[in-house]
Amino acid sequence: MNDRVMPMPGNGDSVWAGMGDYTLIGPDGRHEVSLRYAGEPPHGDSCHELRADGVLLPGLAWGCNFAFTPDGRYFAASWIAERYERRTIIIDLDERRYLVLPIYIYDFRFVWPTLAGAGDHQQLRYDFHGRERWTPYS
Structure with a gap:
């Protein structure tokens, strides 16, 4: 499949990506997240190998919505x-x-x-409080 390069919006909004290979470029251009098509689960969209700046993360990204913070530091995915x-x-x-x-x-x-939840999910939200337990990757 052809890799689709997508510059991400700088306002924090999510963008849909799935059923293919993607490179998502952070709003400030410092970081990129690559999604490599890994297959389709039953009753769902595509699954993707997930790499952040070339480093493979555990698990799989679910082909749907993705977002960066406006400064490009944080990235969210299913x-x-x-x-x-x-x-x-x-x-x-x-x-x-x-x-x-x-x-x-x-x-x-x-x-x-x-x-913050968007669309039909506006009732959902997660507020970062600084006490989260992060897992390092390298």
């Missing part, structure tokens, strides 16, 4: 550690660490320090 429970993952691209949220938000936008 994610699965094991097939097929969807979770929301936040990747801190500057510190090379990630956080799996305790709630799942299908569509979202960053309004830092909040990941």
Whole structure:
């Protein structure tokens, strides 16, 4: 499949990507997240290998909505550690660490320090409080 390069919006809004290979470029151009098509689970969109600045992360990204914070530091995606429970993952691209949220938000936008639900999911939100337990990756 052809790789689609997508510059991401600088206002924290999410963009849909799926059913193919993508390179998502952060709003400030410092970071990129690549999604490599890995297949299609039953009853869902595509799954993708997830790399942040070339580093492979565990699990798979779920082909749907993706967003960067306006400064490009944080990235949000639907994610699965094991097939097929969807979770929301936040990747801190500057510190090379990630956080799996305790709630799942299908569509979202960053309004830092909040990941706010968007569209039909406006009732959901996660407020970052500084006490999160991040997992490093390298």
